[in-house]
Amino acid sequence: MKKSILKLIEQHGTPLFILDHRKLRDSYRTFKKNLPRVQCYYAVKANSHPEIIKTLFLEGSSFDVASYNEFMQIYKYINHFEEKDQDLFIWDKIIFSNTIKDKETLGKIKRYRPLVTFDNSDELKKIKECCDTAGLILRLKVPDTGSQVEMSSKFGAEPGDADHLIRQASDEGLVVEGVSFHVGSQCTNFDNYTEALAIASTILQDARKKGHPLKILDIGGGFPVPYDGQVVEFEKLANLIDTECNRLFPEDIEIIAEPGRFMVATAATLITEIVGKSRRDGKLFYYINDGVYHTFSGVVYDHWQPNFSAFRRGKMEVCAVVGPTCDSFDKISLSVQLPGNLEIGDYLLTENIGAYSTASSTNFNGFDGARIIHTNLRR
Numbered sequence: 001m002k003k004s005i006l007k008l009i010e011q012h013g014t015p016l017f018i019l020d021h022r023k024l025r026d027s028y029r030t031f032k033k034n035l036p037r038v039q040c041y042y043a044v045k046a047n048s049h050p051e052i053i054k055t056l057f058l059e060g061s062s063f064d065v066a067s068y069n070e071f072m073q074i075y076k077y078i079n080h081f082e083e084k085d086q087d088l089f090i091w092d093k094i095i096f097s098n099t100i101k102d103k104e105t106l107g108k109i110k111r112y113r114p115l116v117t118f119d120n121s122d123e124l125k126k127i128k129e130c131c132d133t134a135g136l137i138l139r140l141k142v143p144d145t146g147s148q149v150e151m152s153s154k155f156g157a158e159p160g161d162a163d164h165l166i167r168q169a170s171d172e173g174l175v176v177e178g179v180s181f182h183v184g185s186q187c188t189n190f191d192n193y194t195e196a197l198a199i200a201s202t203i204l205q206d207a208r209k210k211g212h213p214l215k216i217l218d219i220g221g222g223f224p225v226p227y228d229g230q231v232v233e234f235e236k237l238a239n240l241i242d243t244e245c246n247r248l249f250p251e252d253i254e255i256i257a258e259p260g261r262f263m264v265a266t267a268a269t270l271i272t273e274i275v276g277k278s279r280r281d282g283k284l285f286y287y288i289n290d291g292v293y294h295t296f297s298g299v300v301y302d303h304w305q306p307n308f309s310a311f312r313r314g315k316m317e318v319c320a321v322v323g324p325t326c327d328s329f330d331k332i333s334l335s336v337q338l339p340g341n342l343e344i345g346d347y348l349l350t351e352n353i354g355a356y357s358t359a360s361s362t363n364f365n366g367f368d369g370a371r372i373i374h375t376n377l378r379r
Contacts, residue, residue, distance in 0.1 A: 002311055005271060005349070008373065014273040014347065015290040015370035017358055021055050022376035023267040024354075028059050031223070031259055034238035037245060041095055043221055043260030044070045046355045051374050052264060053077075058378075062093035064221075064258040068105045071096070090114060091135070095218070097180070097258055099123065099139050099155050106130035117180055117218075119157040121168060128172045135177040136169055137218055138162060140203065142196035147184020147222060148303050156181065162203045166212050178216025178254075179203055185261060185302070187222035190237055194244060201248040217245075217255045223262040227305070227352055234262070261355040268354030270295055270370060274346045275324060284319045284340055288348060291323015291330040293364035295357045299332055302356040306333050308348045314339030321348070325365040 009016060031040055041062040044053065048070060053063075057077050065071045071094065078089050096109070096116040103126060109116075110131040118124055119139040127134055141156030157165055162179070169176045179200050183192035200217055207214045219241065224231050245255055276287035290296060298304035308321055317340040323330035338348075361369040 005269075005347075009271060009347065012371050012373055014271055015288075015295060016271040017295060017353075017370040017372045018269045018271070018375060019049070019051070019354065019372060020267050020269075020375050021051070021378065024052065024055050024264060025059060025378075027263050027266065028056060028061060030234065031238075031257075031262065034235055035242060035257065037242065037255050038219070039254065039256040041093075041097075041256055041258045042263055043097075043258045044073065045359065046260030047264045047268075047357070047359050048073060049358065049372065051377070055377070056263065062095075062256070064095050064097045064260070066096070066098040068108050071109065087113065095137070095256070095258070097137075097139075097218075097220075101126075103130045106134075110134075115177065115216075118165075118169075119155060121165065124165070124169055124172060124174065128174060132174065134174070136174055137178050137180045137216060138165055138169075138176055138203075140179055140181045140196075140199060142181040142183060142199055143192045144182070144184030144187070144222075145189055145192060147189065147192065148186030152184075159199050159203060163206065163210075166207050166214075170212065176207075176212060176214060178214045178218060180218030180220060182220030182258075183222045185222055186224050186227075188224050188231060190232070190240055192222075193219075193237070193241055197241070197244045197248055204249070204253065215252060215254060217249060217253050219245075219255065219257045221258045221260050221262070223257075223259050225261055225265040225352065225355070227265075227307075264354035266352050266354065268352075268357070270350040270353045270357070272348045272350070272370075274342055274344055274348065277342070277344060280320075283334075284317060286319055286321050286338065286342060286348070287324060288321060288332075289324050289367075290370055291325055291367075292332060293323065293325055293327070293330060294361045294367060294369045295353065296323065296332045296350075297360040297362070298353070298356040301360050304356065306336075306350060307352070308333075308336050308338060308350055310339055310342055310346060310348055312339055312342055312346055314341035316340070324367055327365070 041064040113133040272288040
């Protein structure tokens with residue numbers, strides 16, 4: 001592995017973001033194998049690189065988009081379809097899962113009869129005004145305790161309000177197709193899923209009894225990635241979800257999910273270069289050519305704990321790894337075990353950095369982000 005990475009560095013320089021599409025395909029197939037009843041909608045926000053979208057499109061994935069621009073990234077792969085096939089694809093394979101959509105976006109997507117989420121009365125009125133062709137999914141507030149990124153503080157209707165919102169949509173002449181939830185990103189507390197599924201089941205059954213033909217359950221994302229050995233295997237969670245779905249929901253309920261992190265996190269490796277070093281108050285600081293304004297943006301936005309390893313061996317000590325910008329906030333980690341004998345020009349390797357990294361990278365301070373290269377592409 002070291003030889004192949006050094007060869008890539010020689011060709012492309014650093015920082016270098018290496019995206020392995022074989023791992024991307026493996027993640028998609030693992031998800032499908034372990035959740036056979038669930039239709040997979042890749043959450044584009046996790047990493048919207050066109051090559052990732054293309055690989056998953058070719059695998060047969062559906063897509064979760066949050067904006068018109070993300071929608072158009074998918075649309076480019078179907079714009080050669082006949083109109084009826086375009087409409088079928090958009091209806092069956094794309095969901096606008098952002099519960100708040102601006103009027104301009106709703107107006108643009110009206111012609112496609114899209115599937116969209118909502119969680120409040122004002123959003124219903126806006127959808128009625130600007131996109132009354134849409135099929136609606138009511139997003140519910142559910143427990144997200146212990147998840148790396150919690151969602152319930154910003155999204156989701158209280159379960160007690162569900163009946164009112166479904167009736168309001170019907171009164172507006174809109175059709176609620178189903179319900180959705182999100183237990184929080186990188187969810188390792190599996191009780192969140194069991195509680196959320198129970199809540200969704202109760203609401204679906206109650207709505208059906210009252211004549212509302214709900215037929216879709218969207219279980220969102222949150223599926224954990226093995227960032228370390230403490231994370232419970234995905235297969236165990238999948239078995240729990242599969243068992244509960246079969247117990248709680250009849251066969252005519254279509255079940256979908258929106259994995260993002262799970263698809264791309266383990267598919268990427270970042271190579272950075274040490275461009276400076278110093279001792280500050282006794283601690284060794286390594287300055288590298290990438291930071292929290294760039295590929296390590298997930299440290300800020302995603303509460304991600306970065307990992308580092310070096311090619312050079314030496315006595316390990318607690319070091320700080322910081323970014324290249326002149327902002328003192330640009331500290332990636334102040335507690336990393338690394339050899340204390342690393343020199344300027346040595347390289348650091350960071351694994352499992354495919355999600356919420358390049359997606360939120362900037363060009364702050366005039367520094368370019370990492371160069372992205374692709375391995376194991378299949379055409």
